[in-house]
Amino acid sequence: xxxxxxxxEVHRHPLPTSFITKYIFSVDHKVIGxxxxxxxxxxxxxxxxxxxxxxxRLVWPAEPFGLLETLFPVGAPDGVMTPEFYLAMLTMxxxxxxxxxxxxxxxxxxxxxxxPIQVGAADMAFPTxxxxxxxxxxxxxxxxxxxxxxxxxAPISGWTAYPPLSALNEATIGGYGQDLWILSIALFCIGxxxxxxxxxxxxxxxxxxxxTMMRLPLTVWTWFVTAILGLLAFGVLLxxxxxxxxxxxxxxxxxxxxxxVVNDVIIDHTGGSPILWQHLFWFFGHPEVYIAILPGMGxxxxxxxTFSRKPVFGYKAMVYAILAIGGLGFVVWGHHMFVSGMSPYxxxxxxxxxxxxxxxxxxxxxxxxxxLWGGRIRFASPMLYSIGFVSLFVTGGISGIFLxxxxxxxxxxxTYFVVAHFHxxxxxxxxxxxxxxxxFWFPKMFGxxxxxxxxxxxxxxxxxxxxxxxxxxxYLGIIAHPRRYAETTSVDYLAAAGANELHYFITIAAxxxxxxxxxxxxxxVWSLLKGKVTTDPNPWEATTLEWVTSTPPAxxxxxxxxxxxNHGPYEFSVPGNERDFVMQCNAPDAAPAQDH
Amino acid sequence: xxxxxxxxxxxxxxxxxxxxxADGHGTGNxxxxxxxxxxxxxxxxxxxxxVERYKLGVKVGSGGIVMVFAAFTSALVVRSGLxxxxxxxxxxxxxxxxxxxxxxxxxxxxxxxxxxxxxxEVGLQRWLNVTAILGAVFLVTQLVGWQQLTDRGIYVAxxxxxxxxxxxxxxxxxxxxxxxLALTYVVFRVWRATPWPTKEAAxxxxxxxxxxxxxxxxxxxxxxxxxx
Numbered sequence: 001x002x003x004x005x006x007x008x009e010v011h012r013h014p015l016p017t018s019f020i021t022k023y024i025f026s027v028d029h030k031v032i033g034x035x036x037x038x039x040x041x042x043x044x045x046x047x048x049x050x051x052x053x054x055x056x057r058l059v060w061p062a063e064p065f066g067l068l069e070t071l072f073p074v075g076a077p078d079g080v081m082t083p084e085f086y087l088a089m090l091t092m093x094x095x096x097x098x099x100x101x102x103x104x105x106x107x108x109x110x111x112x113x114x115x116p117i118q119v120g121a122a123d124m125a126f127p128t129x130x131x132x133x134x135x136x137x138x139x140x141x142x143x144x145x146x147x148x149x150x151x152x153x154a155p156i157s158g159w160t161a162y163p164p165l166s167a168l169n170e171a172t173i174g175g176y177g178q179d180l181w182i183l184s185i186a187l188f189c190i191g192x193x194x195x196x197x198x199x200x201x202x203x204x205x206x207x208x209x210x211x212t213m214m215r216l217p218l219t220v221w222t223w224f225v226t227a228i229l230g231l232l233a234f235g236v237l238l239x240x241x242x243x244x245x246x247x248x249x250x251x252x253x254x255x256x257x258x259x260x261v262v263n264d265v266i267i268d269h270t271g272g273s274p275i276l277w278q279h280l281f282w283f284f285g286h287p288e289v290y291i292a293i294l295p296g297m298g299x300x301x302x303x304x305x306t307f308s309r310k311p312v313f314g315y316k317a318m319v320y321a322i323l324a325i326g327g328l329g330f331v332v333w334g335h336h337m338f339v340s341g342m343s344p345y346x347x348x349x350x351x352x353x354x355x356x357x358x359x360x361x362x363x364x365x366x367x368x369x370x371x372l373w374g375g376r377i378r379f380a381s382p383m384l385y386s387i388g389f390v391s392l393f394v395t396g397g398i399s400g401i402f403l404x405x406x407x408x409x410x411x412x413x414x415t416y417f418v419v420a421h422f423h424x425x426x427x428x429x430x431x432x433x434x435x436x437x438x439x440f441w442f443p444k445m446f447g448x449x450x451x452x453x454x455x456x457x458x459x460x461x462x463x464x465x466x467x468x469x470x471x472x473x474x475y476l477g478i479i480a481h482p483r484r485y486a487e488t489t490s491v492d493y494l495a496a497a498g499a500n501e502l503h504y505f506i507t508i509a510a511x512x513x514x515x516x517x518x519x520x521x522x523x524x525v526w527s528l529l530k531g532k533v534t535t536d537p538n539p540w541e542a543t544t545l546e547w548v549t550s551t552p553p554a555x556x557x558x559x560x561x562x563x564x565x566n567h568g569p570y571e572f573s574v575p576g577n578e579r580d581f582v583m584q585c586n587a588p589d590a591a592p593a594q595d596h
Numbered sequence: 597x598x599x600x601x602x603x604x605x606x607x608x609x610x611x612x613x614x615x616x617x618a619d620g621h622g623t624g625n626x627x628x629x630x631x632x633x634x635x636x637x638x639x640x641x642x643x644x645x646x647v648e649r650y651k652l653g654v655k656v657g658s659g660g661i662v663m664v665f666a667a668f669t670s671a672l673v674v675r676s677g678l679x680x681x682x683x684x685x686x687x688x689x690x691x692x693x694x695x696x697x698x699x700x701x702x703x704x705x706x707x708x709x710x711x712x713x714x715x716x717e718v719g720l721q722r723w724l725n726v727t728a729i730l731g732a733v734f735l736v737t738q739l740v741g742w743q744q745l746t747d748r749g750i751y752v753a754x755x756x757x758x759x760x761x762x763x764x765x766x767x768x769x770x771x772x773x774x775x776x777l778a779l780t781y782v783v784f785r786v787w788r789a790t791p792w793p794t795k796e797a798a799x800x801x802x803x804x805x806x807x808x809x810x811x812x813x814x815x816x817x818x819x820x821x822x823x824x
Binding site: 125126193196197200201204205206231232233234235236238239240242243246250251252253254257258270271272273276279280283 | 645653656660665670675679681767
């Protein structure tokens with residue numbers, strides 16, 4: 001039934017024999033993918049712990065906690081976190097989550113593991129480079145973690161590192177936290193650039209016979225476009241980071257304006273522009289949003305189709321929407337800077353372009369619903385997470401329509417409305433994409449099944465939990481509650497509008513939701529060790545190439561027998577077929593197969 | 597069988613390289629270069645597929661590097677118009693020499709490629725050596741340029757214009773140094789004359805990168821000359 005291209009006698013790289021070459025410095029894309037996932041898992045729990053500290057500080061700004069005093073003798077003397085410590089936790093939470101979780105897991109983790117198999121390749125185009133990408137990223141993570149432990153502690157300038165706060169030691173507690181932050185980001189850029197190169201060449205060059213671009217699974221499309229975004233965006237951040245580091249260490253004045261007096265110290269820099277940093281940063285920063293979310297869109301399309309037993313509604317429209325979102329992502333960075341004093345004409349253009357992104361996003365949402373419509377839906381846990389993704393994407397997207405308009409953004413800028421918006425769409429939605437990817441591919445990756453019941457409990461608590469956390473923040477934004485402040489409980493207009501009670505509610509919801517993540521962690525580890533063993537190559541009755549090969553896949557993915565593709569990626573419920581799905585490598589029909 | 601010979605080879609570790617065994621892709625699925633329209637199919641030899649893959653890798657990588665320098669350029673253009681503290685200075689004269697050296701090295705690496713295509717191992721070796729030496733000379737002349745500037749009292753923090761000069765030359769120098777490492781590696785492998793299925797791909801890839809570095813320098817030199 002499965003047609004095979006040719007028997008391959010040459011392995012791409014020899015089967016590793018030692019522990020080190022097999023599990024640590026491996027060049028196998030599957031091992032590297034899992035390494036990325038584990039890095040993201042550790043980072044996610046660190047980032048979550050930091051968010052808990054942030055929430056605690058907001059609700060109990062004066063309450064002494066003995067545990068905090070023991071853990072952070074400098075940051076929380078007498079058990080109360082200092083405002084600087086609060087900002088440091090906030091900065092590290094954002095940085096860790098955006099870079100080390102949202103950028104690594106969907107692309108470096110799942111993309112690395114699945115993409116070469118889905119295109120019918122034995123490995124990435126440049127396996128050694130792939131290994132270097134991961135270890136550069138790992139070094140970057142270590143550098144970031146080191147920032148906690150140096151004198152002066154972690155940086156306090158936010159994940160956006162706006163100068164002059166990020167550029168002047170006089171403005172902060174001093175020390176090397178910010179320098180380590182920049183070093184970490186620079187390393188991360190290099191690792192991501194190398195990774196992006198590999199993804200692009202693999203997709204363009206290593207597709208198996210018959211796998212045209214328009215037969216690629218939408219997951220591959222999103223990883224491919226994400227790689228292009230990464231390639232074009234991370235270089236800019238690298239440049240900006242180099243300039244910022246020079247402002248800090250070499251006495252240059254790229255971003256530091258003249259005439260500053262900070263903490264009673266006269267700053268002898270002249271003529272630099274903090275706005276220049278904002279432009280460079282957001283030229284990277286906005287594509288970064290799509291780097292985080294696009295793979296989640298891909299996996300959602302993939303799973304909605306598989307679990308409704310229907311082809312993706314409007315495959316071509318989906319592809320063009322992905323390309324449009326990727327392209328538009330590069331021309332809207334100014335909407336992060338409406339209050340920076342930019343010309344209203346520029347703001348108008350950025351605003352219009354931002355609104356235009358609503359069109360491909362709406363196409364995608366419409367097609368997801370169209371895919372579900374009339375399907376024979378199987379409510380397995382990957383499907384639940386994917387439907388959760390659609391819900392969060394819509395909720396987070398709608399608040400974006402408000403923020404994209406300069407007149408409304410003038411009010412909402414730097415309020416909790418923004419916090420709610422980007423957490424829902426960029427943070428939580430992307431993380432739901434990771435959950436659905438993990439539950440979907442877990443049997444393939446590890447040859448064991450996850451506990452379905454635990455997954456469902458985790459889904460419902462998390463789904464309700466994130467809405468309970470971020471839903472009320474929209475209201476906080478509407479009552480003009482500024483973000484990033486360590487202490488707002490005694491502000492009259494906020495207290496009068498009920499902000500204190502809401503913050504209390506949000507913190508409790510966050511605690512419950514964070515606790516539920518340990519349920520997922522437990523399920524992950526337990527299933528890895530004790531889960532039901534499966535050798536079924538295709539437990540979900542899916543159509544793409546990763547479900548053809550053995551579970552878990554062999555070292556070179558297809559044991560030398562690379563399949564030929566004859567079908568589109570989502571041929572479900574094909575009339576006249578004995579089963580309700582046609583795998584991509586099945587023999588061609590008597591009638592020519594319908595290309596999507 | 598060729599694979600038996602290549603398997604025990606040490607793994608290649610330069611950025612433009614990947615394990616020699618990755619070369620098996622071509623045999624793996626009959627020229628895995630699926631194309632729209634024909635949907636792939638067996639075409640091109642094993643080595644031709646590797647050459648194409650390496651060249652594509654260099655092109656994509658160059659795209660990333662272009663963005664690095666595009667960001668520097670836009671920062672330079674914006675910063676030069678701000679603050680009113682921008683002061684132009686004369687570029688060190690030795691940069692003309694370094695530019696000439698780098699242009700020559702592009703010619704010599706083309707000579708190396710010609711020699712390889714004609715099967716002239718000695719010629720290939722010689723022209724690769726020449727290119728690597730010219731690359732090293734370029735880096736030395738750039739350092740001399742820095743020396744000339746510091747002798748005139750122009751340091752990194754002296755003025756934004758000098759800051760950008762040092763940033764751009766150092767950024768380019770670092771990337772060229774990477775190319776030089778790759779080239780040295782290729783020279784070493786050719787010199788050892790061991791069987792090497794990806795030799796052609798590595799040389800083609802390195803040459804493409806070298807030309808890109810050359811073009812990038814010419815662009816930066818013109819930028820530094822014009823935007824003062």
